[in-house]
Amino acid sequence: MKFAKIPSATITRLSMYSRTLERSLAQNEKIISSERLAKLCEVNPAQIRKDLAYFGEFGVRGVGYHVPELLFEIKRILGLNRTWDIGIVGVGNLGLALIANENFLKQGYIFRAAFDNNPQKIDRKLPNGLVIHHINELRSHCKEAGVEIGIIATPGIWAQEIANRFIKADVHAILNFAPVPIHVPPDAPPGFWVENVDFTVRLDKLAYHLTSS
Amino acid sequence: MKFAKIPSATITRLSMYSRTLERSLAQNEKIISSERLAKLCEVNPAQIRKDLAYFGEFGVRGVGYHVPELLFEIKRILGLNRTWDIGIVGVGNLGLALIANENFLKQGYIFRAAFDNNPQKIDRKLPNGLVIHHINELRSHCKEAGVEIGIIATPGIWAQEIANRFIKADVHAILNFAPVPIHVPPDAPPGFWVENVDFTVRLDKLAYHLTSS
């Protein structure tokens, strides 16, 4: 396929395909059709073929897709054929849960630095061996640890300030769990990216559907 | 405005507007224009006006929107002018973090029941006073506590089974944090709704953008 702008939703789906293919692989499925994968992911089969077509031709006509090969290609497309170094700010309940989340590690996301502003927590050692540092030392420790993706798990008030500090520390991507959207400052480097994860939005959607049906 | 199908994205944004308006209110802003609210939420002003137009006319031409009034209306639309009773399965790191999350409580989401399958955890009391029950007792305790929304914070393997049990317990909405999408079974009641929250997808998006830029 020719060059085209890739829909953001396509990337989201590729990530889902990858997770689903890992399960298929674990069950020793060798070949999968777009129809079967579509059913597992609850999307339209044509959608899957189109999503993949943005990046190449990975299937065999009349047969389907070779599972290990397709998984490999999708992970390569997403940049998951390597590990990623993560730094996190806010070692409260949520922060601890994220650090302990083994799915992240399985996908190659490795926590390399943790920060908080609570003096009681500074210098404490986490189960994974990481030592909590004060946010004032974010820049130096992030640079030293080669942090590439920053996670914000602080109260909303701090989120933007932490984001600015991550930017100064050469961190080019942020996953924000605070319930306040991060604004990308004008001086952010090109290619800087933020994903805002707001649980409350999802609960609100459920409340809406329960209310209006 | 006439009857029209309301985009799912509109509901997502209404939830964001609500959060933003709460902050404006806390800062004693009385009036807000679609332009200003748009800037705070990083959306197009016309988008805001259109989103609101699905539900009525809440502004004053030449002036803007009265903040407390608009907030009230949006919360009413979303069904947040009341409290919602929540049940959660999986009291691990993530589950505990969700239960302790004060944003939920602030929005009117109240945890009424907690379940796990780890015998060590059964009958233990949580900081908020809730006692952890075995998932075999999900149905009776959910009914007794009037649980309306179920949260799944278990490993992926259990997610679908738990969802099925929630359905049997008359729970009509599920927020699923397991990295496996919940399939809505054919025998689910009409109006049943699922939201799948998958952190890994969001990290994968960041990895993709860092890789291809």
Next chain:
DNA sequence: TGGTGTGAACAACTTCACAGCG
């Protein structure tokens, strides 16, 4: 034969531009 790859039709959502009104 059967499932992929893809142009074309379709559907959904967003933005524009301006009428309408306080």
Next chain:
DNA sequence: CGCTGTGAAGTTGTTCACACCA
């Protein structure tokens, strides 16, 4: 006058339908 409310235009994303090929 200024900002909302909204039809129309524009843009983006999804699904169809079938050519193509192992």
